[in-house]
Amino acid sequence: MSRKTHVTTTVNGDAAEFLTDPHATLLDALRDDLRLTGAKEGCGSGDCGACSVMVDGRLVCACLMLAVEAEGKRIETIEGMAQEGELHPLQTQFLRHAALQCGFCTPGILVAAKALLEANPNPTEVEARFWLAGNLCRCTGYDKIIRAVMDAAADMRQERRAS
Amino acid sequence: MADLNYVAPTTAEAAVKALLAGGGMARVLAGGTDLLVQMRSGRLTPETIVDVKAVAGAQGIRQEAGGFVIGAATSGAVIGEHAALSMAWPGLVEATNLIGSTQVQGRASLAGNLCNASPAADSVPAMIAARAICVVVGPNGTREVAVEAICVGPGKTSLAAGEFILEFRLPARPARSGDAYLRSIPRTEMDIAVVGCGVNLTLDTDGTCAEAHVALGAVAPTALLVEAAGAALVGRKLDQEALDRLDAAARAACRPIDDKRGTVEYRTRIAGVLARRAVAIAWQRAGA
Numbered sequence A: 001m002s003r004k005t006h007v008t009t010t011v012n013g014d015a016a017e018f019l020t021d022p023h024a025t026l027l028d029a030l031r032d033d034l035r036l037t038g039a040k041e042g043c044g045s046g047d048c049g050a051c052s053v054m055v056d057g058r059l060v061c062a063c064l065m066l067a068v069e070a071e072g073k074r075i076e077t078i079e080g081m082a083q084e085g086e087l088h089p090l091q092t093q094f095l096r097h098a099a100l101q102c103g104f105c106t107p108g109i110l111v112a113a114k115a116l117l118e119a120n121p122n123p124t125e126v127e128a129r130f131w132l133a134g135n136l137c138r139c140t141g142y143d144k145i146i147r148a149v150m151d152a153a154a155d156m157r158q159e160r161r162a163s
Numbered sequence B: 001m002a003d004l005n006y007v008a009p010t011t012a013e014a015a016v017k018a019l020l021a022g023g024g025m026a027r028v029l030a031g032g033t034d035l036l037v038q039m040r041s042g043r044l045t046p047e048t049i050v051d052v053k054a055v056a057g058a059q060g061i062r063q064e065a066g067g068f069v070i071g072a073a074t075s076g077a078v079i080g081e082h083a084a085l086s087m088a089w090p091g092l093v094e095a096t097n098l099i100g101s102t103q104v105q106g107r108a109s110l111a112g113n114l115c116n117a118s119p120a121a122d123s124v125p126a127m128i129a130a131r132a133i134c135v136v137v138g139p140n141g142t143r144e145v146a147v148e149a150i151c152v153g154p155g156k157t158s159l160a161a162g163e164f165i166l167e168f169r170l171p172a173r174p175a176r177s178g179d180a181y182l183r184s185i186p187r188t189e190m191d192i193a194v195v196g197c198g199v200n201l202t203l204d205t206d207g208t209c210a211e212a213h214v215a216l217g218a219v220a221p222t223a224l225l226v227e228a229a230g231a232a233l234v235g236r237k238l239d240q241e242a243l244d245r246l247d248a249a250a251r252a253a254c255r256p257i258d259d260k261r262g263t264v265e266y267r268t269r270i271a272g273v274l275a276r277r278a279v280a281i282a283w284q285r286a287g288a
């Protein structure tokens, strides 16, 4: 049996700590230790993006990072996306466009799309499709997802102009 | 599952020590986008993981002696955002940014791409063409090794016990230089190169080629520096005869596998085509 390691991090702005096995991935720790089950395990090999989270401001697959590597890192997950009960513009547009069916890929796609709009508030459709190429969806055919992302981007630009 | 020991040293000396202490069962961890996949599939069962990301010098990009030094564990995302590096070495940066998805780019490093020793690794032909040098740290101190001397076969490197790559050095860039990398894949994203080709060249003031380096990926057990392909360009303008000789030299170097992704004949033919196209891009960049 492996020794457990104590890890201290920040998750969605709050201090968090957990005891983990050195084999465990960040995804295991988020889901099993911190009970944040929004990030999903689709493939476990970095191909599907269902486990997308932000680590120190970078989009990564939580399945391809060891939990022990999270020490001292700033982690953001889908659970931190709605602020005080208010949905993020991306979430609102995903609902409006019905950009999901089974929903398994949705948390990862929302986290990845939020990262896109932070890096590039005015993406072209091609840029959005390439950015999200690491997020697989087997239900929607992507069209509604892309439309929701483009509309959310427009909403957010509007909001910024208004404020 | 066996016990796994994870360490994240902050000095190169401590990393070497940890690798030696782990013996044959120690592995370097950079972004983990190859290593963790292989551990999870059971293909690799290391007992010690030496995470080198916190080692001084292993992350970040700096300019030195007219060239660039790239920390071996620097992520593709950070490399892609570096304006001066992208200006001087657009081909190398594009090759690096072709690796996987946005998520993979958040972690994947040049050293991991090289030391995983896949013949199809995208950044490797571009680094070879750039004449990049690896700074290898080990029990006997530091040595400098050309990128093409690291891989010896699929999954195998020439690194000795206790050694790891700390950084890559790119040489100073003369005026009128350009580089390019192209790969052929059946899809537009998220696929493994069927052929990859990196080109780096420098022109004389009169527009003839003064120096050229051509490297191919996925057409042999390791990425190849094809000296004859570079030589086909030197002293020439970008004319049909030079391109035909380049194409022939690139094809002659190929010893590819035959698989569902591409037959021997296809890979060989495409190697010549990509070499022509990559040279055209590098030439245009050098002249611009």
Ligand SMILES: Cc1cc2nc3c(=O)[nH]c(=O)nc-3n(C[C@H](O)[C@H](O)[C@H](O)COP(=O)(O)OP(=O)(O)OC[C@H]3O[C@@H](n4cnc5c(N)ncnc54)[C@H](O)[C@@H]3O)c2cc1C
Binding pocket: A045, A046, A047, B027, B028, B029, B030, B031, B032, B033, B034, B035, B036, B037, B052, B072, B073, B098, B099, B100, B101, B104, B107, B108, B109, B110, B111, B112, B113, B114, B115, B116, B120, B121, B122, B123, B159, B163, B164, B165, B166, B190, B191, B192, B193
């Ligand atoms: C979904 C997905 C898509 C991908 N697409 C591509 C692609 O299009 N093109 C491509 O080329 N690759 C691709 N890859 C493979 C992988 O992402 C790259 O090879 C990446 O560059 C590996 O870097 P890393 O830092 O994650 O390496 P790691 O996984 O950390 O390490 C890889 C290997 O190198 C060794 N190593 C790491 N750093 C050092 C060092 N400093 N010194 C000595 N040894 C070291 C490790 O021990 C290990 O054996 C993909 C992977 C995934 C999961």
